[in-house]
Amino acid sequence: MxxxxxxxxxxxxxxxxxxxxxxxxxxxxxxxxxxxxxxxxxxKLVKPNPQTEQISIRLDSEILEWFRNHAQEKSYHDLINDVLRTYVKHQSQ
Structure with missing residues (x-):
């Protein structure tokens, strides 16, 4: 109508x-x-981009390599952020 x-x-x-x-x-x-x-x-899930802050962080080489290898359609930086966001969300529950 x-x-x-x-x-x-x-x-x-x-x-x-x-x-x-x-x-x-x-x-x-x-x-x-x-x-x-x-x-x-x-x-595909589209999420709003929250305000981000550029930092320098030291990670174990094998951890960084894992994220680089598993980031498919996004950057490994975004994948690390998503994993950390999920962790923080579950810690807050």
């Missing part, structure tokens, strides 16, 4: 007000392709 009262051409404040008043039934999903298993097989 197309909602004639809502348009992306509206001023932002008016658009937000109209958007907040919309129900799920008012949303037109007809142009969205189905999300099948193939889509999720190739999906």
């Amino acid at each position: 197309i909602n004639p009262e809502f348009s992306l051409d509206m001023p932002p404040k008016e658009r937000q007000e109209k958007f907040m008043q919309m129900s799920d039934e008012d949303i037109d999903y007809s142009d969205i392709p189905p999300l099948d298993d193939e889509f999720f097989k190739n999906a």
Whole structure:
């Protein structure tokens, strides 16, 4: 169903007000392709980039080599950060 009262051409404040008043039934999903298993097989998690700080750290050579070898689609720096973030998150629980 197309909602004639809502348009992306509206001023932002008016658009937000109209958007907040919309129900799920008012949303037109007809142009969205189905999300099948193939889509999720190739999906990648996109996380916001938090503020980072450049540091110098000494690591054992074999530890650094492991991260370099296991970083596939991201830098080994990001992989180290992700591992540390997961560790800190679990320590806080």
